[in-house]
Amino acid sequence: xxxxxxxxxxxxxxxxxxxxxxxxxxxxxxxxxxxxxxxxxxxxxxxxxxxxxxxxxxxxxxxxxxxxxxxxxxxxxxxxxxxxxxxxxxxxxxxxxxxxxxxxxxxxxxxxxxxxxxxxxxxxxxxxxxxxxxxxxxxxxxxxxxxxxxxxxxxxxxxxxxxxxxxxxxxxxxxxxxxxxxxxxxxxxxxxxxxxxxxxxxxxxxxxxxxxxxxxxxxxxxxxxxxxxxxxxxxxxxxxxxxxxxxxxxxxxxxxxxxxxxxxxxxxxxxxxxxxxxxxxxxxxxxxxxxxxxxxxxxxxxxxxxxxxxxxxxxxxxxxxxxxxxxxxxxxxxxxxxxxxxxxxxxxxxxxxxxxxxxxxxxxxxxxxxxxxxxxxxxxxxxxxxxxxxxxxxxxxxxxxxxxxxxxxxxxxxxxxxxxxxxxxxxxxxxxxxxxxxxxxxxxxxxxxxxxxxxxxxxxxxxxxxxxxxxxxxxxxxxx
RNA sequence: CGGGGUGUAGCGCAGUUGGCAGCGCACCGCGUUUGGGACGCGGGGGCCGGCGGUUCAAGUCCGCCCACCCCGACCA
Numbered sequence: 001x002x003x004x005x006x007x008x009x010x011x012x013x014x015x016x017x018x019x020x021x022x023x024x025x026x027x028x029x030x031x032x033x034x035x036x037x038x039x040x041x042x043x044x045x046x047x048x049x050x051x052x053x054x055x056x057x058x059x060x061x062x063x064x065x066x067x068x069x070x071x072x073x074x075x076x077x078x079x080x081x082x083x084x085x086x087x088x089x090x091x092x093x094x095x096x097x098x099x100x101x102x103x104x105x106x107x108x109x110x111x112x113x114x115x116x117x118x119x120x121x122x123x124x125x126x127x128x129x130x131x132x133x134x135x136x137x138x139x140x141x142x143x144x145x146x147x148x149x150x151x152x153x154x155x156x157x158x159x160x161x162x163x164x165x166x167x168x169x170x171x172x173x174x175x176x177x178x179x180x181x182x183x184x185x186x187x188x189x190x191x192x193x194x195x196x197x198x199x200x201x202x203x204x205x206x207x208x209x210x211x212x213x214x215x216x217x218x219x220x221x222x223x224x225x226x227x228x229x230x231x232x233x234x235x236x237x238x239x240x241x242x243x244x245x246x247x248x249x250x251x252x253x254x255x256x257x258x259x260x261x262x263x264x265x266x267x268x269x270x271x272x273x274x275x276x277x278x279x280x281x282x283x284x285x286x287x288x289x290x291x292x293x294x295x296x297x298x299x300x301x302x303x304x305x306x307x308x309x310x311x312x313x314x315x316x317x318x319x320x321x322x323x324x325x326x327x328x329x330x331x332x333x334x335x336x337x338x339x340x341x342x343x344x345x346x347x348x349x350x351x352x353x354x355x356x357x358x359x360x361x362x363x364x365x366x367x368x369x370x371x372x373x374x375x376x377x378x379x380x381x382x383x384x385x386x387x388x389x390x391x392x393x394x395x396x397x398x399x400x401x402x403x404x405x406x407x408x409x410x411x412x413x414x415x416x417x418x419x420x421x422x423x424x425x426x427x428x429x430x431x432x433x434x435x436x437x438x439x440x441x442x443x444x445x446x447x448x449x450x451x452x453x454x455x456x457x458x459x460x461x462x463x464x465x466x467x468x469x470x471x472x473x474x475x476x477x478x479x480x
Numbered sequence: 481c482g483g484g485g486u487g488u489a490g491c492g493c494a495g496u497u498g499g500c501a502g503c504g505c506a507c508c509g510c511g512u513u514u515g516g517g518a519c520g521c522g523g524g525g526g527c528c529g530g531c532g533g534u535u536c537a538a539g540u541c542c543g544c545c546c547a548c549c550c551c552g553a554c555c556a
Contacts, residue, residue, distance in 0.1 A: 333516035
């Protein structure tokens with residue numbers, strides 16, 4: 001049961017986040033350092049995320065499969081950049097069945113290698129392509145500093161792995177899946193994101209090009225919320241994923257990979273939550289509406305519960321995820337706070353006065369106090385509730401977008417850039433040199449987040465750091 | 481892995497010159513309550529992070545170790 005208040009976001013955003021995750025019962029610390037236990041409420045949220053993504057993957061022609069947790073160490077070593085990137089954070093199994101293993105097994109940090117190996121077995125002809133497979137699973141990366149959902153040693157995600165005959169097709173796939181993520185984030189999670197391309201230093205180990213969706217949290221830090229990589233022929237060459245083309249010539253495939261993890265839950269928390277607790281977007285919320293019956297004695301209870309049950313049936317039949325909080329011995333006020341902590345988007349109260357008047361009270365989670373409260377007729381209640389959930393979903397996206405846009409700046413010089421990244425993002429011309437990127441990081445702790453795909457200026461400009469000619473603009477921001 | 485901090489009931493903490501291990505919340509029982517975090521009465525719960533030392537006596541003093549948290553370097 002949730003109890004007591006959270007620290008405010010202004011006081012201490014990090015503590016607010018941690019406390020909220022625990023008190024809303026999304027997750028808990030595990031006895032294993034850096035790992036988390038996802039509790040039923042958090043997992044149901046993840047299942048809803050999975051459902052929406054999986055639907056989109058199937059709609060774009062992908063199928064699911066499952067690959068093993070263990071990967072031979074030698075597989076990782078086959079792609080030079082890949083192993084360099086992941087070596088420091090690998091968990092390695094050296095023993096099995098009481099015997100030392102001949103070759104150590106890596107607990108997968110991602111599955112490009114083992115899937116590449118399998119693809120080389122499965123792909124022979126251009127007729128076998130494209131291969132469009134997704135896997136839902138867990139991976140392990142031995143992180144030094146962890147934070148629930150945002151960075152844990154083990155996390156849950158999906159990883160899509162595709163193989164194509166041509167570079168163009170693989171590049172299109174990379175961007176198609178980035179669009180899927182964008183559509184999901186914006187329209188299901190109500191998290192506004194900017195899609196763009198990662199710099200050379202920020203890209204995935206082994207990729208030719210990494211793309212990302214970046215979201216701004218309420219502390220203005222950036223959160224990479226999903227990534228899609230064009231891997232070129234790097235993994236195809238490492239694992240000999242080859243096919244015979246229509247001219248009977250042997251060619252290497254072009255591959256992609258793309259992933260979105262339980263980190264998205266962190267994005268939702270830090271995008272929408274307030275000082276009362278979590279606020280969940282209705283489309284993903286495990287419980288969309290909680291119904292609190294109110295009564296003083298048995299007579300009132302009988303009449304209130306009659307109406308409560310009728311409305312419960314009606315809303316359930318309309319497909320609304322609803323819970324009746326009929327706990328005895330806790331006051332309605334306690335229940336309000338309890339469900340607000342858990343972020344349930346809408347609350348309905350039914351008391352003796354409502355029974356009398358044929359009304360119910362509705363309270364929107366996104367608008368605290370009187371502003372979010374309304375009294376509506378019991379007539380057509382399913383339509384009223386559905387409409388309100390749609391409105392809440394839209395209001396969350398609108399509020400988050402306004403917050404983000406008001407914290408993106410276009411600094412006029414480097415001095416101003418150093419200022420703005422302390423409390424927002426800078427959108428500036430950049431010459432795309434590692435030196436300038438490193439200088440910003442050194443001076444401000446802000447890194448390049450992405451070169452956005454949309455919204456690039458028509459004209460060339462000058463790099464905000466060194467003044468050299470720059471074709472494109474990039475976002476600089478502190479990041480999680 | 482460097483710097484700082486904290487370890488006492490599920491959580492948050494107090495514990496004086498070393499002298500019976502406590503408080504608040506939570507939990508259990510009974511009763512009264514219930515439209516914004518109710519109240520009364522009763523109750524259960526401890527390897528005081530671990531190991532060693534000093535002492536008649538250690539939560540308290542000393543040494544070593546461990547764990548976790550925060551800040552840095554690395555990251556979905």
